[in-house]
Amino acid sequence: MHAPASVLRQLACGAALAASACAGVAAMPPAAIRQSAFPVDASSVAVPDAAGVVDPRRALLLRDVFARHVTRRLNLPAAEQRAYADRLQAALREHVLGGVSGEYVAMVDRNPNVQALFIYFRAAPADAWKMIGASPVSTGRPGEFDHFVTPLGVFEHTPSNMDFRSEGTENDNHIRGYGKRDMRIFDLGWAQAERGWGKGGISQMRFQMHATDPERLEPLLGVRHSKGCVRIPASLNTFLDHYGILDAEYAALVDAGKSLWVLKSDRQIVPWAGRYIVVVDSGRKARPTWAPAPDAKAHARVPPGTDTAD
Incomplete structure (x- = not known):
């Protein structure tokens, strides 16, 4: 999964910003930028400006x-994108993280009428959050043994709970x-959940x-269907993994000389990798047109009682 070289060069290369505009990323050491395998060709990695940052x-x-690469996408109107940006900021502020910036953040709306994941970014705390993209997901479906309601809150993606493949x-x-x-x-x-x-x-x-x-469960994304985890499309999983969106x-461990088997050698981590996954509930009483529910054909692929794996 590789973006066109021209896109990657634009992502990695940019003119210098004023110091005030770079708030939230100035702490990124130049080594972290130089060692990022963001462009396929290492010689294309951006040269940091005098402050040691990339625009x-x-x-x-x-x-x-x-x-280009996420095949299951949701197209939100601009007003909805702003509304979810407000929800994101409110959730971060509630967890004393209102100043987070300079990194990507993922947010999930667990509401039964939405079931979606959104990726957002802002360069500085004074900026508005801007949506990168959105996809359908499935969160916890109550009603059966060992099924939890997906917990609300801000969760940090950290090697303290090492990922696996x-x-x-x-089954x-x-x-x-x-x-x-x-x-x-x-x-x-581990999380506390209902x-x-x-x-x-x-x-x-x-x-x-x-x-x-x-084949059977991805077509059902868009409705509650898991045991409590967040199920995402395979193409979104690959996107998050390949570009290190939440890494x-x-x-930081790799920059410190650690070798992590879970990370692929051809990954292209972005300079603005984040660490937070936020779960909210919008409280919507009706399904918006931009978040359609799976059709009867998708449900028919899963015989009752066979979807016991999360």
Whole structure:
């Protein structure tokens, strides 16, 4: 999965910004930029300006890469993009992270009428969040044993809970719960979540974001269907993995000389890698037209009781 070289060069190369406009990325050491394998050709890596930074406004050019490579996309009207940007900022502020900037952030709306993931970016705290792209997902479906309601909050993607990769094996019902072989499982660690069975209550679940069975379960993205994790399209999984969209802390370990088997050798990590996955509930009472539900044909691919893998 490689973006055109011209797009990558635009993403990595840019004129210097004034210091005030670079707030939130000035702390990135030049080594982190030089060692990023963002362009395929290492000689194309941007030369940092006098402040040691790459123009963060170039981060928005990832929209084109998203549009080229993520096959399951949602097209939100501008007003909806701004509304979700406000929800994102409110959630970050609630967790004392209102100043986050200079890095990509992923947000999931677990509302039953939405079921979507959005990627946002802003260069500085004073800027408005701008959407990079959006895709349908599936979050926790209550009503059955061991099914949790996907927890709300801000979750940090960190090597403290090391990611791993799918083996692509099928369960007894011929379901590949983590998707095809080599899909990355983004592990967010243990989280307190509402039990969706019995008398309810709160207990721990292992919170992950991952691909799902490509033939049977991916077509159902857009409705609640998991045991509590966030199921995402395979193409979005590859996009997040290849460009290191949420790999800021993984990249820091690599820059420090660590070797991490879960990271592919041909990855092209962006200079604005982030670390936060935010889960909100918009409270919508009706499904918006930009987030269509799966049709009857998609549901027919999954016989009742066979989708037991998360």
